[in-house]
Amino acid sequence: MTITTICIIGAGNLGTKIALQAAISGFQVQVYDVDHSRLQRSSTEMNLLIDQLNKSGQKTNVPSVEVMERVYFTFNLAEALQAADVVIESVTEDAGIKSEVWKEIGKLAPAHTIFTTNTSYLLPSQFAEVSGRPEKFCAFHFHDVFHSRVVDIMPHEGTDAKVISILEGLGRKLNQIPILVKKEHSGYIFNTLLIAWIDAAGRLLTGEIAEVEAIDKSWMINFNMSAGPFGILDNVGLDTAWHITSSRRNPSSRAFAALLKAYVDQGKLGAKSGEGFYKYPNPSYKSVDFLK
Amino acid sequence: MTITTICIIGAGNLGTKIALQAAISGFQVQVYDVDHSRLQRSSTEMNLLIDQLNKSGQKTNVPSVEVMERVYFTFNLAEALQAADVVIESVTEDAGIKSEVWKEIGKLAPAHTIFTTNTSYLLPSQFAEVSGRPEKFCAFHFHDVFHSRVVDIMPHEGTDAKVISILEGLGRKLNQIPILVKKEHSGYIFNTLLIAWIDAAGRLLTGEIAEVEAIDKSWMINFNMSAGPFGILDNVGLDTAWHITSSRRNPSSRAFAALLKAYVDQGKLGAKSGEGFYKYPNPSYKSVDFLK
Known part of the structure; x- marks a missing residue:
């Protein structure tokens, strides 16, 4: 499976950082949020982050125009999902809200799309069924993206092993160190x-x-x-x-x-x-x- | 109270390091062990440690002859204790052995001598009474002396507050960072x-x-x-x-x-x-x- 397009659901602090790293890594990125002002803020934050990264010497000359051209902001969920190979959901840490969001994503996303949640303390099994495709559902948990470059991969019992290995590869492409959490465990390892x-x-x-x-x-x-x-x-x-x-x-x-x-x-x-x-x-x- | 002479009971790995640091800090040091061969090994180790410290650049030119002249090795407990201002007991981590040792020390040490135990998991109250002077008894726990420069000061309920403050000063003179553990707690803080x-x-x-x-x-x-x-x-x-x-x-x-x-x-x-x-x-x- 070739991943070309990544859809980020929720343009908060961490969603913004994941989206930016995905664009830096060469992916097409769709950023969705219900709140239009948050999408605008996310875009502004990405430009600030690019400046910071270039100044810090952590990255070698991130071409801001080229990177930002790969990021598309939308508050239309169907549009955000239409070409998505992987969804990374990063909405508020609230089981009710996440369930609602996953019900919608499940209806609108292409059949091949892999579903991941960036939850910190909830478990993927809480949303796997409601998403309609438990076998493609996995937790994919970023810490800070640029400083603590860790991404936890935590399947639930029904996650397909192929999905785990695809996410390990994707984690590396996103400049993270993938950490496999073999069984569901609130709080992962760290x-x-x-x-x-x-x-x-x-x-x-x-x-x-x-x-x-x-x-x-x-x-x-x-x-x-x-x-x-x-x-x-x-x-x-x-x-x-x-x-x-x-x-x-x-x-x-x-x-x-x-x-x-x-x-x-x-x-x-x-x-x-x-x-x-x-x-x-x-x-x-x-x-x-x-x-x- | 001016501390001039420190008596180390037990010439194992940590006892040897504490004794060496005490000599480097300018104290007269009495090193006691029941095992004569251990005293010889302790002396050899001190010379090796001085070489290492000088090579590592951690210390600026420790004068080995001058330092070693301040260390006296003996397997005569009465002799080891006769001029001791502070005793640092660092024998095997066994409550029975430590009790026996403290009974002897209590009989032989001068009246003004402060008693400390370097135990890792036992508590000072286990030996305070048997030493005959609970008010002068306190845990004084070194970690590694030269790398982890921490000394825990852990009184039991009957320890005189003056003893605590004397040990804080002594800890600093021994180039350690004194950490006060206010109440008895097995394992201290770390x-x-x-x-x-x-x-x-x-x-x-x-x-x-x-x-x-x-x-x-x-x-x-x-x-x-x-x-x-x-x-x-x-x-x-x-x-x-x-x-x-x-x-x-x-x-x-x-x-x-x-x-x-x-x-x-x-x-x-x-x-x-x-x-x-x-x-x-x-x-x-x-x-x-x-x-x-």
């Missing part, structure tokens, strides 16, 4: 490790075993990492962290969720709000004296 | 985070969610770390990892402990035996192609 690590850090803090800075220092020095769990949480956003943690049931996670909620209620959301576990723009963990 | 992270990786593997390399890649790319959980386990040693994991009771830890045991039974102990989750001396995760 978030599973990340949450376990952050939960442990939360237990140390809420159990009054150690302070934020002591916990971060311990990890940073031993593994030569530029941040510890609380520095990472500030970057994830404490609202997002609270949202994830509050769904967990064990007592220590609940204690940590309550602590995160207190920060969120005070408007302390992490780096984006100017304060979280650290104060921004110059958090102490980034200071040269922190590990002295 | 091992608590490490074990939670490795447990999660073990669950992904034994649950057949993903393969070793996929799990390591996910972490390495997202956090720009030079190893993932299984690469780290190979360096810790699968025998040590099995020893720690097998004491845990939840079903997923038990499944992972059983897997580790199978590796250990086959002689696959990790980097030190030539094979663990990866093959050595050139494990795939260190190859330039691994993250491509």
